[in-house]
Amino acid sequence: MEFECVGVAGLGLLGRGIAACLLAHGLRVVAFDLASDAAAEARSYIAAALEELRSRGLCEVSIVEDWQTRYSEAQSLEAFAACDFVIESIIEAAEAKAALFDQLESIIAPDVTVASNTSALPISLLQSGRRHPERFVGMHWAEPAHATRFLELIRGEQTAGAPMQTAIALAEKLGKEPCVVERDIPGFIANRLGYAMYREACHLLATGVADAETIDTSFRNSVGLWASICGPFRWIDLTGGPALYARAMQGVLPTLSRDTEIPEPLVTMMNNGLTGVRDGEGFYAYTPEQAAHWEEIYRRHVWRVREAVDESFPLNSEASSE
Known part of the structure; x- marks a missing residue:
């Protein structure tokens, strides 16, 4: 075409x-x-x-x-x-x-x-x-x-x-x-998965399980390790299989947040008009130099991930299905 x-x-x-x-x-x-x-x-x-x-x-x-x-x-x-x-x-x-x-x-x-x-x-x-x-x-x-x-x-x-x-x-x-x-639903695929994660992260923070930096570090060193090479279903298959995860979920699912309202502390931050790196305050405080530093870290990381994914899963190939 x-x-x-x-x-x-x-x-x-x-x-x-x-x-x-x-x-x-x-x-x-x-x-x-x-x-x-x-x-x-x-x-x-x-x-x-x-x-x-x-x-x-x-x-x-x-x-x-x-x-x-x-x-x-x-x-x-x-x-x-x-x-x-x-x-x-x-x-x-x-x-x-x-x-x-x-x-x-x-x-x-x-x-x-x-x-x-x-x-x-x-x-x-x-x-x-x-x-x-x-x-x-x-x-x-x-x-x-x-x-x-x-x-x-x-x-x-x-x-x-x-x-x-x-x-x-x-x-x-x-x-x-x-x-x-194929089915038009709010948030589509990626954002729905993301919002579920954001809600639980806010729940962990609000209930005193850990502070923001600890939650971020735990996520970065676990989900961040594999999320660029496989999705949740492939990860389940790679790390024990559906039966193992089904048994583990039985004990965890009842304790997860099911809130349908915007979670704290996002409500307070929203009411205060906080915009993160744009104005220097969000879950963390940023000087202009720190904001620029984090944006540059993200941009460099995007390219590293893109190169790694391209190597493992070349476009127009059968690699991703093998």
């Missing part, structure tokens, strides 16, 4: 990363954002991302040299008329996304697939009231978008087969390992 021009609506952190990923694979990108400072920030990010890919041998020199000839910032969504695929990556608000889709559907061709980069909003909700609801799919990216293999594709209640196949084809072209979520 051929792709020539992809529209990216929204140039926040993920949006600009998505644009960089598209450009790195030779595609033409038309980008749009209402924020006046978004264009300059996006260009700076894209240039750095492509250079990072080049330095790691993941991007041709010609791609770095000519990306600006394939990238344009639109003054309005009208420019998306030339796109054969559109990715929406604006704020996580159903009303804002619906307003954008209203405009898009009056501009793009009826057979153009529209992918919403959402981390939790149901695609079935976003499809509601659309002229062509069958062409909408969910496309859940992870930061940094140009580096990770992660991409969840969510099938809404009205999503047709062809648009989903188109989204899969684009994902594979971009070097992703697409995971199709």
